[in-house]
Amino acid sequence: MLTISQLAAYAGVTVRAVRHYHQIGLLPEPERDSSGYRRYGAAAAVSLIRIRILANAGVPLSQIGQMLEADAPTFAAAVADIDRQLSDEIARLEASRQQIAQLAAGDRLALPPQVIAYLDRLREIGASERVVAGERDGWILMAARWPDRVGDWMPGKIAQLDDPQVVRLYQILSGVFDSDAGDDARLEEAADLIAGLAEQAYASGEIDLGEVGQDDLPFDLLDALAVEADPRLQRLLDLVRERGWAGLARLERLPASPD
Amino acid sequence: MLTISQLAAYAGVTVRAVRHYHQIGLLPEPERDSSGYRRYGAAAAVSLIRIRILANAGVPLSQIGQMLEADAPTFAAAVADIDRQLSDEIARLEASRQQIAQLAAGDRLALPPQVIAYLDRLREIGASERVVAGERDGWILMAARWPDRVGDWMPGKIAQLDDPQVVRLYQILSGVFDSDAGDDARLEEAADLIAGLAEQAYASGEIDLGEVGQDDLPFDLLDALAVEADPRLQRLLDLVRERGWAGLARLERLPASPD
DNA sequence: GCTTGACCTTGACGCTGCGTCAACCCTCCA
DNA sequence: TGGAGGGTTGACGCAGCGTCAAGGTCAAGC
Structure with missing residues (x-):
């Protein structure tokens, strides 16, 4: 006993x-x-x-x-269910390992390779370190919060950088944000470029106006973060808005207003 | 905002x-x-x-x-530590998956293969289904509670079954436990065999009298479980004890008593 | 102006699976 | 005989929120 x-x-x-x-x-x-x-x-x-x-x-x-207390088949079914939950949990922990690795990587490596490729391409087309750093911080955030969607976004982002107008846009922005003063003329030019690109994308059907809502969360956050990092971006956002669009990281057409 | x-x-x-x-x-x-x-x-x-x-x-x-709040190297060290804990936890969950699988397997398959081999070998040497079932239940318990030690125990157990005296022992026990009555003569013979085997093992240095204590837990439990399954085993245990030994699943020499 | 429904506020209790006292009783051994 | 090392019940504590309760606020539509 x-x-x-x-x-x-x-x-x-x-x-x-x-x-x-x-x-x-x-x-x-x-x-x-x-x-x-x-x-x-x-x-x-x-x-x-x-x-x-x-x-x-x-x-x-x-x-x-x-x-x-259950009979054998019921018990077996329950065990199968638990096994599924366990394997889900294991997957969650594996994902968690990757996420903390990215946190620790901080400003250095270990971002998703696609993001690294995007940032490298940005440097190639002449974006300033400051702009690249801003994008990097934004994408660290995106990769952390929406890890499995970054893979969908980046190819499009990288492809955009082949467009000479986009290249020009990043060069203008680099010029503006590397200097100290507000530079309205160049911001206007940037806003024109953005609106033009948006029109183009809309005409070719790339901007899907239907799917707004849920999916805008990430990009709204990117915009807000960018504005907090440099308030002059607020001015740019306003100029873009005057041209009938909203957003920076992803564009939406504004409802027609009695302008 | x-x-x-x-x-x-x-x-x-x-x-x-x-x-x-x-x-x-x-x-x-x-x-x-x-x-x-x-x-x-x-x-x-x-x-x-x-x-x-x-x-x-x-x-x-x-x-x-x-x-x-910590600085970068401290943070990195902490992250490395967390990563280790995560991988430990993942290993734990993997082990847990195996254990619940064994629970669900119940009486059928999915016991560790070495245990299956042992049970098959028991049948080959003529142990009755009842004895095999008893051993199986015991080893399900052992495999559940001490999963990583079963691998150390089984080879020895299987090797024992090559000894004709051990074979004889299992045949006697099968005979006794398949019948309904207590059968003292055969239990005495079994006890003699056990004591003889123990003496042999002790002489050849296989029984290490030093290492008692912690490691006896599993085997004590096996014995207790066996006795609860069939009270006649208590009689066998007593007979073995009269011969100067204790235990069934693993033997210890009793301290010399003024018999 | 009024209602409605979706937010916001603080405060407080509930939940899981035990760990950890506290205050007391039993048993065993030197 | 006394002290160590078991056992007993009872009660509070812990993390990380979920979930009321009992209100105040905001935007929209009538």
Whole structure:
């Protein structure tokens, strides 16, 4: 006959845990000896081990009781379900490892390779380090929050940089943001370019006006972040808005206004 | 400027979580607008996303604050540590998947292959289905509780079955436990065989009398379980004990008694 | 101007799975 | 005989929020 601490040792749990299982009715209370001590048989150890296996797998104690009472097929189905949850959880943790790696990478490497490629291309077309750094910070954020969507966005972004107008746009912006003063003439030119590009993209069907809402979250955030980094971008946003569009990172047509 | 629900949506958390982070000082309280509402900038979204990445990785909120304040090398070290914990946790979950699979397998397959081999070998040497079933239940328990030690035990167990005396022992036990009555003569013979085998093993140095204690847990449990399954084993244990040994699944020499 | 519904506010309790006292009783061994 | 090392119940504490409750606010439509 086992005492509670022996039982706990057999099953690899604490005495407190055993008493807790008694309290919630998961493990039946055994007989007591003359002095009121609980006395267990080996079968209790088996029950307890089964309980621990399920608990370790993340099954709530409240469900374990029902599971152990269920018939074989029901039990097997429940186990299959738990196995699925476990493999999901494993996938989540793997993803989490990647995310913290990106956090630690901070400003250096280990961003998704597509983002690195995009930033390199930006430098090639003559964007200033300041602008590249701004884009990098933005994309660190995007990669952190929407890791599985970055892969969808980047090819389009990289392809854009082949357009001479886009190249020109980044060069103007680099000029403006490397200097200290507001430079309205150049901002106007940039706004013209942006509006022109937006019209083009709209005409060719690239801008899908239907799908607004959910999907704008990331890009709205990018815009807001950019404006906080350099308030002159607010002016640019306003100029773009005057031309009938909204947004920087992704454009929307404004509802027609009585201008 | 963002409201709290917008901020929460950007970061993919609940409003309640954001307020909780304020309460514990993890996220600084922002300015309030005229009606007392919290108003956030985009930078808060970035902070919040960083917090969530760490929290998702399992870092306690109380540590996240310190981590985010730390300098780069300290932060990197902490991240490396978290990564290690994550990979440990993943390993744990993988092991857990195997264990629940064994639970579900119940009496059928999916025991560790070495145990299957052992049970097959038992049948070959003529052990009855009842004895095999008893061993199987015992080893299901062992494999569940001490998964990584079963591999050490089984080769020895399987090798034992090549000894004609061991074969004889299992045949006697099968005979006894398939019948209904107590059969003292055969139990005596079995006890003689066990004691003889133990003496042999002791003489050849296979039984290490030093290492008792911790390592006996599993085998004590096996014995207790066997006795609960068939009380006649208690008689066998007593007979073995009369011959100066203790245990069934693993033997110990008893301290010399004034018999 | 009024209602409605979707937000916002603070405060407080609830949940899981035990850890960790406290205050007391039992048993065993030197 | 006394002290160490078991056992007993009872109660509070912990993280990380979820979930009311009981209001104040904002935007839109009538």
